[in-house]
Amino acid sequence: QVQLVEPGGGSVQAGGSLRLSCVASGANARRRCMGWFRQPPGKEREGVANMFAAGDKIYYADSVKGRFTISQDNAKNTLYLQMNNLAVEDTAMYYCAARRLYFACNTDPGAYDYWGQGTQVTVSS
Numbered sequence: 001q002v003q004l005v006e007p008g009g010g011s012v013q014a015g016g017s018l019r020l021s022c023v024a025s026g027a028n029a030r031r032r033c034m035g036w037f038r039q040p041p042g043k044e045r046e047g048v049a050n051m052f053a054a055g056d057k058i059y060y061a062d063s064v065k066g067r068f069t070i071s072q073d074n075a076k077n078t079l080y081l082q083m084n085n086l087a088v089e090d091t092a093m094y095y096c097a098a099r100r101l102y103f104a105c106n107t108d109p110g111a112y113d114y115w116g117q118g119t120q121v122t123v124s125s
Helices: none
Strands: 003-005 010-013 018-025 033-039 046-052 056-060 068-073 078-083 092-098 119-124
Touching: 003 092, 018 033, 018 092, 018 119, 033 068, 033 078, 046 068, 056 068, 078 092
Parallel strands: 010 119
Antiparallel strands: 003 018, 018 078, 033 046, 033 092, 046 056, 068 078, 092 119
């Protein structure tokens, strides 16, 4: 059974940085798509970044390109999202997610089978 746990998150001023972590137990991350989504207040959940197999075929939403970096440490079974130059518009609940083994990455939240509990990121002006 795959379990995703997200410690961290937090509050920061605009222009600052945060790093999100997602500890994945039972995930075999090398063989599945792992991704980050976010849900701003009153809006739908949207894909932020995803990756398959330790760095291959990385996707970023246009709104975060050049500012966010997704990575994973297989030895620690941990997925990361480094967020730099944060803006107020990045304020949201952030979730890590995983697809079934060997399924290709997708930006549709409905395509993901496993979810973390979410962590709040708040960016103030």
